Amino acid sequence: MVNKQNFTPTRTPMPEQPADVRNKNFKEVALGYSKEEAMAEAARCLQCKKPFCQKGCPVEIDIKGFIKHLADGDIPSAYRVIKETNALPAVCGRVCPQESQCEGACILGKKYEPVAIGRLERFVADTFDSDSACEMITGHTACSLPNDQFKVACIGSGPSSLTVAGYLAARGVPVTVYEALHEVGGVLIYGIPEFRLPKDIVAREVGALWSKGVTFMPNYVGGKTITVQDLFDDGFDAVFIGVGAGLPWFLNIPGENLVGVYSSNEYLTRINLGRAYEFPKYDTPAPKAKNVAVIGGGNVAMDAARTALRLGAENVYITYRRTQEEMPARLEELHHAIEEGVQLELLTSPIAINGDENSHVKSMTLQVMELGEPDDSGRRRPVAVEGKTKELEVDMVILAVGTGANPVLLEATPGLDLNKWGYIVTDAENGETSIPNVYAGGDIAGGSATVISAMGAGRRAAKTIADKLGV
Amino acid sequence: MSNKILTKKALIPGQTSMLVIDCPQIAKKAKPGNFVILRIHEKGERIPLTIADTDKEAGTITIVYLVVGKSSALLETLNEGDTILDVCGPLGKATHIEKSGTVICVGGGTGIAAMHHIAKGHHLAGNHVVAIVGARSENMLLFCTELGYFCPELLIATDDGSTGHKGFVTDLLRERLEQDKDVSEVVAIGPVPMMEAVAKVTKPFGVKTTVSLNSIMVDGVGMCGACRCSVGGETKFACVDGPEFDGHEVDFNELKMRLTQYKEEEDLSMQMFRSCSCHGE
Numbered sequence: 001m002v003n004k005q006n007f008t009p010t011r012t013p014m015p016e017q018p019a020d021v022r023n024k025n026f027k028e029v030a031l032g033y034s035k036e037e038a039m040a041e042a043a044r045c046l047q048c049k050k051p052f053c054q055k056g057c058p059v060e061i062d063i064k065g066f067i068k069h070l071a072d073g074d075i076p077s078a079y080r081v082i083k084e085t086n087a088l089p090a091v092c093g094r095v096c097p098q099e100s101q102c103e104g105a106c107i108l109g110k111k112y113e114p115v116a117i118g119r120l121e122r123f124v125a126d127t128f129d130s131d132s133a134c135e136m137i138t139g140h141t142a143c144s145l146p147n148d149q150f151k152v153a154c155i156g157s158g159p160s161s162l163t164v165a166g167y168l169a170a171r172g173v174p175v176t177v178y179e180a181l182h183e184v185g186g187v188l189i190y191g192i193p194e195f196r197l198p199k200d201i202v203a204r205e206v207g208a209l210w211s212k213g214v215t216f217m218p219n220y221v222g223g224k225t226i227t228v229q230d231l232f233d234d235g236f237d238a239v240f241i242g243v244g245a246g247l248p249w250f251l252n253i254p255g256e257n258l259v260g261v262y263s264s265n266e267y268l269t270r271i272n273l274g275r276a277y278e279f280p281k282y283d284t285p286a287p288k289a290k291n292v293a294v295i296g297g298g299n300v301a302m303d304a305a306r307t308a309l310r311l312g313a314e315n316v317y318i319t320y321r322r323t324q325e326e327m328p329a330r331l332e333e334l335h336h337a338i339e340e341g342v343q344l345e346l347l348t349s350p351i352a353i354n355g356d357e358n359s360h361v362k363s364m365t366l367q368v369m370e371l372g373e374p375d376d377s378g379r380r381r382p383v384a385v386e387g388k389t390k391e392l393e394v395d396m397v398i399l400a401v402g403t404g405a406n407p408v409l410l411e412a413t414p415g416l417d418l419n420k421w422g423y424i425v426t427d428a429e430n431g432e433t434s435i436p437n438v439y440a441g442g443d444i445a446g447g448s449a450t451v452i453s454a455m456g457a458g459r460r461a462a463k464t465i466a467d468k469l470g471v
Numbered sequence: 472m473s474n475k476i477l478t479k480k481a482l483i484p485g486q487t488s489m490l491v492i493d494c495p496q497i498a499k500k501a502k503p504g505n506f507v508i509l510r511i512h513e514k515g516e517r518i519p520l521t522i523a524d525t526d527k528e529a530g531t532i533t534i535v536y537l538v539v540g541k542s543s544a545l546l547e548t549l550n551e552g553d554t555i556l557d558v559c560g561p562l563g564k565a566t567h568i569e570k571s572g573t574v575i576c577v578g579g580g581t582g583i584a585a586m587h588h589i590a591k592g593h594h595l596a597g598n599h600v601v602a603i604v605g606a607r608s609e610n611m612l613l614f615c616t617e618l619g620y621f622c623p624e625l626l627i628a629t630d631d632g633s634t635g636h637k638g639f640v641t642d643l644l645r646e647r648l649e650q651d652k653d654v655s656e657v658v659a660i661g662p663v664p665m666m667e668a669v670a671k672v673t674k675p676f677g678v679k680t681t682v683s684l685n686s687i688m689v690d691g692v693g694m695c696g697a698c699r700c701s702v703g704g705e706t707k708f709a710c711v712d713g714p715e716f717d718g719h720e721v722d723f724n725e726l727k728m729r730l731t732q733y734k735e736e737e738d739l740s741m742q743m744f745r746s747c748s749c750h751g752e
Contacts, residue, residue: 180692182510182517182557190690219559221692225496246694250706257699257706257725259732266695274516274689280743283516283542284689285736359728406693408711 009112012041014119023309023340026194026277038123042071045115056105058456059085079128080139087166090201093122096452097330133211137166144172146213150469153236155222158186159451160242160442163458169212171471178220190273193303223412238437238465245443247406255353260361264304264400271307289396291315293364296400297327304398305342316342321349321369321382353397364392431461474555482613487537495530497560503592504566508691510557511545518542519688521585535584541740562691563714570597571655577603577640577669579661586660587614594621605640609633641668648676663727670718680718684709701725
């Protein structure tokens with residue numbers, strides 16, 4: 001029951017950089033709650049007997065439990081509760097699609113605004129600090145002592161592998177994480193921009209894992225520098241594959257290889273991993289343009305569009321073949337993008353990219369669409385309006401139309417069963433693949449999804465490995 | 472991996488150098504045709520370089536680079552005993568090598584270094600390897616001594632005629648193909664116009680022709696698509712589908728234009744590097 005006496009129907013606002021300031025810098029957009037704000041927001045929680053929010057969370061955080069501690073001002077206890085099931089709360093508090101998970105299930109949301117669970121999670125994770133790596137990883141002061149009897153390897157260092165490493169490190173199992181790029185964190189580093197997820201936040205989590213005995217090996221390409229077989233030959237007891245789904249999709253339309261056409265992966269990797277926004281202080285060049293079109297309607301499209309604005313583009317368009325209602329991006333990101341000046345070109349689908357005499361992009365031809373009958377997913381299907389096209393003058397096009405399974409490791413791993421889309425087949429319960437003692441999770445096992453679902457898969461696999469090893 | 476530079480040798484002083492680097496893990500796996508991606512300092516970019524040789528026992532790889540932009544100029548400032556921050560590899564598909572008879576390996580400029588590794592592979596597979604190398608002048612030719620060890624025929628072309636044939640490698644290639652109808656494959660590595668010219672020469676002879684594309688890359692593991700190229704009308708990624716492709720199928724014009732993408736930025740970087748003594752950091 002809502003306690004009417006001190007009930008606040010709206011959530012505590014999150015301090016943010018003003019839109020016309022932040023769209024010119026790469027600093028974080030949302031500034032985070034103060035302790036007073038966090039406690040006030042925590043006090044809005046009804047402490048339901050049956051907490052739907054917890055069911056809405058892919059890793060089933062005891063949400064009402066941590067919020068109770070927070071409402072009491074007890075941050076260490078709140079942190080401990082979150083860490084029971086979530087290895088990367090500072091990350092999840094920032095990038096989870098809360099409106100369709102925990103907050104979407106919050107009972108308050110039926111009539112009022114749901115509790116800002118994500119913001120509270122972020123506050124707890126950012127505020128808690130301890131010298132003990134064990135406490136940073138688990139929230140508990142006592143972790144198992146190192147046990148050199150076993151060793152486990154992870155290939156890829158994104159959210160699923162970091163979860164596996166944290167889970168096993170807490171139980172004393174030495175874990176070695178191999179990463180193809182030069183920095184650790186996978187998509188958290190190369191994919192998500194600084195203004196949405198500062199790298200320091202990722203570095204803090206990774207740092208705690210280092211301190212707890214996890215070894216990170218950057219510049220090791222799974223399937224090239226090391227194979228799964230090499231790892232078993234080296235005496236690893238189990239291997240977890242968390243290499244993500246990093247193969248960019250293109251549309252196969254004319255003009256796609258013109259100068260000025262980028263995959264979102266290239267664009268964001270240059271900016272985020274290569275820090276191209278600081279060129280020429282950093283050596284990686286950032287492609288710049290006046291008028292930019294981003295194709296796609298997901299979070300990656302929002303990230304690319306908002307990045308282009310920050311790099312000085314005058315007009316940035318997001319072209320999407322359905323309407324705003326159907327966009328898969330997080331609501332908050334879409335709103336932030338619009339506030340910052342991104343323009344939406346809805347109900348359009350690119351059919352050609354046109355070049356000038358130097359083979360540089362000069363415009364894009366868009367097919368005008370309308371919404372037809374709902375498809376299998378329940379979303380109304382976009383249908384071309386016969387003969388109706390429009391021309392968009394742009395000098396850069398960024399494709400954010402999704403990614404598929406990168407085959408480099410898969411081709412080098414005989415005996416690994418893949419599904420028809422090229423993703424690794426795993427047991428949904430325990431993450432096991434067709435090869436004994438080889439586990440997989442995250443996007444490579446299920447296709448592009450969220451950070452939190454990758455972490456859920458990592459947690460299930462890690463638990464299975466731990467049980468098998470008896471730790 | 473220590474990534475320590477064990478040997479540095481100026482092949483063409485101030486312009487082209489060779490490094491032998493301690494990378495046991497990469498040396499163990501590297502095959503002809505593979506490349507590595509280097510990063511020289513914390514603010515550096517990722518640059519792809521072909522592996523020119525490996526010594527599995529010593530755990531070393533050899534790379535040869537031409538000083539063209541800021542990153543290669545920075546690499547040139549490193550000396551024996553220094554460490555390269557990141558060395559990642561071996562990347563790309565290895566050259567397809569089988570015993571097939573006579574193979575002509577054509578190398579131009581710095582490309583001779585990469586060609587050398589592939590020629591060696593063909594020699595070890597039992598092929599009769601004809602090496603055709605070209606450069607502007609005699610003092611810019613690389614690896615001729617090494618090629619001489621295992622290539623029964625070593626044909627040289629220089630632009631200025633200071634040694635060998637005065638003219639292009641393609642002149643020598645055409646002549647050689649006219650003499651010998653049983654050449655099983657031509658491999659060409661060098662500047663794009665040279666590879667394009669080689670493919671043009673071999674086409675009427677119907678000889679299988681392999682070229683190695685030097686596309687712009689970022690991650691080098693198939694994630695970004697920066698290196699995409701059109702081969703036989705299909706988009707391929709040079710980093711994972713290549714870098715070697717059928718020279719008769721490659722859209723060289725597209726490759727040339729894509730290689731100019733960051734020209735302005737590269738010039739700016741180089742200018743800044745040259746104008747200060749701080750190595751551009």
